[in-house]
Amino acid sequence: MISIYNTLNRTKEAFAPIRKKHVGIYLCGPTVYDNAHLGHGRSAVAFDIIRRYFIYKGYKVNFISNYTDIDDKMINHAVEKKIRVSELAELVIPHYVKDYSNLNVLPATKHPRATDYVPQIIELIKQLEDQGATYELEDGIYFNIKTFPDYGKLSNQNIDDLQMGARVDVNKEKKNPQDFALWKKEKPGEPSWDSPWGKGRPGWHIECSAMSMDILGETFDIHAGGADLVFPHHDCEIAQSECATNKPFAHYWMHNGFININKEKMSKSLGNFITLKDLFKEYSGDVIRFLYLQTHYRSPINFSSDLLEQSVNTLQRIHDFVRTLENIQNPGTLHPLVQKEIDTLLATFKERMDDDFDTPEALAALFEFIKAVYVLHKRSPLTTNDAKEILGALRSIDEVFAVIFTKEKETLSDELMHLIGNREKAREEKDWETSDKIRETLKKKGVIVEDTPEGTVWKKTN
Numbered sequence: 001m002i003s004i005y006n007t008l009n010r011t012k013e014a015f016a017p018i019r020k021k022h023v024g025i026y027l028c029g030p031t032v033y034d035n036a037h038l039g040h041g042r043s044a045v046a047f048d049i050i051r052r053y054f055i056y057k058g059y060k061v062n063f064i065s066n067y068t069d070i071d072d073k074m075i076n077h078a079v080e081k082k083i084r085v086s087e088l089a090e091l092v093i094p095h096y097v098k099d100y101s102n103l104n105v106l107p108a109t110k111h112p113r114a115t116d117y118v119p120q121i122i123e124l125i126k127q128l129e130d131q132g133a134t135y136e137l138e139d140g141i142y143f144n145i146k147t148f149p150d151y152g153k154l155s156n157q158n159i160d161d162l163q164m165g166a167r168v169d170v171n172k173e174k175k176n177p178q179d180f181a182l183w184k185k186e187k188p189g190e191p192s193w194d195s196p197w198g199k200g201r202p203g204w205h206i207e208c209s210a211m212s213m214d215i216l217g218e219t220f221d222i223h224a225g226g227a228d229l230v231f232p233h234h235d236c237e238i239a240q241s242e243c244a245t246n247k248p249f250a251h252y253w254m255h256n257g258f259i260n261i262n263k264e265k266m267s268k269s270l271g272n273f274i275t276l277k278d279l280f281k282e283y284s285g286d287v288i289r290f291l292y293l294q295t296h297y298r299s300p301i302n303f304s305s306d307l308l309e310q311s312v313n314t315l316q317r318i319h320d321f322v323r324t325l326e327n328i329q330n331p332g333t334l335h336p337l338v339q340k341e342i343d344t345l346l347a348t349f350k351e352r353m354d355d356d357f358d359t360p361e362a363l364a365a366l367f368e369f370i371k372a373v374y375v376l377h378k379r380s381p382l383t384t385n386d387a388k389e390i391l392g393a394l395r396s397i398d399e400v401f402a403v404i405f406t407k408e409k410e411t412l413s414d415e416l417m418h419l420i421g422n423r424e425k426a427r428e429e430k431d432w433e434t435s436d437k438i439r440e441t442l443k444k445k446g447v448i449v450e451d452t453p454e455g456t457v458w459k460k461t462n
Helices: 038-056 072-081 085-102 114-130 204-216 227-245 285-293 305-326 336-354 359-379 384-401 414-428 432-444
Strands: 003-006 011-014 022-027 060-065 134-137 140-143 180-185 200-202 220-226 250-256 259-261 301-303 447-452 455-460
Touching (some): 003 250, 022 204, 038 060, 038 220, 038 250, 038 259, 038 285, 038 384, 060 204, 085 285, 114 134, 114 180, 114 200, 114 204, 140 227, 180 227, 285 305, 301 305, 305 384, 336 359, 336 384, 414 432, 414 447, 432 447
Parallel strands (some): 022 220, 220 250
Antiparallel strands (some): 003 011, 134 140, 140 180
């Protein structure tokens, strides 16, 4: 039984899907005005792991993650670049696709764009208007939070105590300081659409409500996003959605923790953000993904170069273990103690992941397993059947982690493979001088060779 920490109730709850063995997940995606940074990657990987684990447990997952392609940031950045907002989106979205692919994040079932859902957004605003929850000012249509008494229930704040948050429109004419724009009236040079209230464009919060409900239904299983979205974005989504439908919006609310740089939350406003594109110049996507996995998705990550290097070295231990197993050529039957360790690993993996997707503890179980297998191997060499069963268990786990089996396997050039072959021949002929020279040549070309009882294995350096 999977348990999930529900931000709405601030407690872990047993997951009960609306439809048996089906789960609908909506993840608030990026505003595509600039390149993805570490924070975007953290959210993408966190919920990719969660999605993958649901699949591992036999669920059919409808995973929706949007692109916000119209809002103030999009407009301002397009002006800076002297291009249209739509052109900016077309330039930036492919970079997100590439970066997330490098992180081995599965493509969403659907990636809706806000600009494709303007008719649905208008219909939702009309529903709110019919409920008496809106009012019109000179610059747009606003939601009156006093018409939804539970406003702020996700962030656990009372209306009177609420602090003004990011993207809550500042307008002295509003009835309440936290009232937010549903529809912004046209301004010169901005994209606009026809509506019952004149030409204009959607507010930020209404976009996600319209997209998620159109695709997943008025009530769905899980709404996800970064912790910075709890207030005001997700509080506003709940208010407008539940006011319009008189139904619960999402049953479970899940939020990933911040990325901290020098103990401060990473953000563009502070100028301390690190783009994924820049990181990929020095580190593989596997390393960055593994870095995220080592911290529970709800906890902050205190990012540093030391943490990156630790991830490189720790992940290498896993890849070395896999290569050792792949090179075993020792006929024989499966050892009962090996099977016992496999059973323990898989049981512990499920137990830890069932408990709110606890990847650090699941990884700890993996490393305990690796240690135990090496001990068994030292006492009595593993057989090919032992290796086959262990690799099968690791592949099962890697359906979720997606870091255990390196994508670098068998990607050396013919030249490098020829050098490795020449070195093996030199060793057979006990020509140690030639063997050492070839080793150094390979090292300079970014390949380290190791001699094991099962033969020569190689690995690329990061």
